Amino acid sequence: MWARVTLKPLARRSASSLSYTPPSMVDLPSRWSTMNPQLQEEITEYLTWKMEDSWKLMTVDELKASYYISYGQWGPRGKTDIQLTPTMLIWKGLFSTLLFTALGVSLINLKRDKHMDKALNGLQRNSSE
DSSP states (O other): OHHHHHHHHHHHHHHHTOOOOOOOOTTHHHHGGGSOHHHHHHHHHHHHHHHTSOGGGSOHHHHHHHHHHHHSSSGGGSOOOOOOOHHHHHHHHHHHHHHHHHHHHHHHHHHHHHHHHHHHHHHHHHHHO
16 A cells, blocks of 8 residues: 555656657758658657647648658659669569560460360360261
8 A cells, every 4th residue: 555655656757757859850851861760750650640639739840841741752752863783684684574475475375275275166066066
């Protein structure tokens, strides 16, 4: 009984001393691509939490950051300036060659199967007569 009574104020005090300072939202579009993924995820979660409440309570920087994260030129909407390395180019060529070879072989086999089906149907009709 005494343990519960004495621990309650201590638990309240330690819980009230915790505070969260959100990451900086100043000029987020220019810094976004260089941030590490954990910080990007933290900012996204923080802004999602803030947008659940009234948007009038958000700062201008938070509004700009949430707009950029929702509609900005990053991720799938970002410009792809990826240059193919020689190794990737070789793999892409090999995969494309393999894919089109498999497609050609399947079309040849399809044509052969249709011809074979016609021949078998003709033999079946002749044997039934």
